[in-house]
Amino acid sequence: MPSHPTRAPHLLLRRRLLAAGALLPITPALALIAPAPVSAREDLTVLDVPFVPTPMSVVDAMLDMAKVTSKDLVYDLGCGDGRIVIRAAERFGARGVGVDLNPVRVKEAQAAARRAGRAIESKVRFEVGDVFKFDFSPATVVTMYLLPSVNLKLRPRIFKELKPGTRIVSHDFDMGDWEPQAKRDLDSSTVYYWTVPANAPTNLKS
Numbered sequence: 001m002p003s004h005p006t007r008a009p010h011l012l013l014r015r016r017l018l019a020a021g022a023l024l025p026i027t028p029a030l031a032l033i034a035p036a037p038v039s040a041r042e043d044l045t046v047l048d049v050p051f052v053p054t055p056m057s058v059v060d061a062m063l064d065m066a067k068v069t070s071k072d073l074v075y076d077l078g079c080g081d082g083r084i085v086i087r088a089a090e091r092f093g094a095r096g097v098g099v100d101l102n103p104v105r106v107k108e109a110q111a112a113a114r115r116a117g118r119a120i121e122s123k124v125r126f127e128v129g130d131v132f133k134f135d136f137s138p139a140t141v142v143t144m145y146l147l148p149s150v151n152l153k154l155r156p157r158i159f160k161e162l163k164p165g166t167r168i169v170s171h172d173f174d175m176g177d178w179e180p181q182a183k184r185d186l187d188s189s190t191v192y193y194w195t196v197p198a199n200a201p202t203n204l205k206s
């Protein structure tokens with residue numbers, strides 16, 4: 001049974017993406033004044049998920065559900081502009097790592113951390129990398145706003161590589177038949193929460 005019987009997740013992401021960025025091309029004057037450098041364009045043939053930032057109210061709900069504290073090391077898989085990791089450092093003093101395949105996003109995240117001040121910048125790190133190859137095993141909290149297919153592809157690694165008790169929160173998309181321990185709807189979004197079990201059920205390991 002899909003989590004959103006009335007909303008197709010891919011359509012929702014696409015709708016948000018359009019709302020966020022696709023209005024720009026209809027203002028050609030702006031494009032002429034400030035044409036996007038080639039390196040700044042999102043290559044959707046390479047990215048597994050387009051960039052759609054999580055609204056800050058939902059970021060806060062994700063961090064609250066994961067009960068983040070200053071002892072945590074938060075990894076955001078597909079970190080975009082770094083907002084989740086930076087917010088975790090600002091609100092809770094947590095350390096964090098963000099990984100994104102798009103170097104433009106990583107530069108934005110690093111710039112945002114710099115703007116947040118030295119105390120925050122010293123707690124966070126952003127790297128260009130592919131979530132399917134990146135080592136996120138040190139995490140105590142993992143945050144994700146990816147797509148259902150990407151979540152499912154990551155699921156075996158979550159069971160194999162993360163420590164039991166690691167908390168996971170996902171914006172909008174679940175993990176198939178791995179039932180969430182909590183679920184919260186807010187501001188047209190849904191946040192799912194799991195903890196990594198000591199022994200994963202065999203049917204969920206692949």
Ligand SMILES: C[S@@+](CC[C@H](N)C(=O)[O-])C[C@H]1O[C@@H](n2cnc3c(N)ncnc32)[C@H](O)[C@@H]1O
Pocket residue numbers: 046047048049050051052053054076077078079080081082083084099100101102105129130131132144145146171
């Ligand atoms: C929906 S956005 C989420 C951004 C941020 N986590 C947030 O919630 O605001 C997904 C991000 O994943 C990145 N991404 C897509 N495929 C990726 C991959 N294979 N490895 C790492 N990042 C990827 C995109 O560049 C994009 O910034």
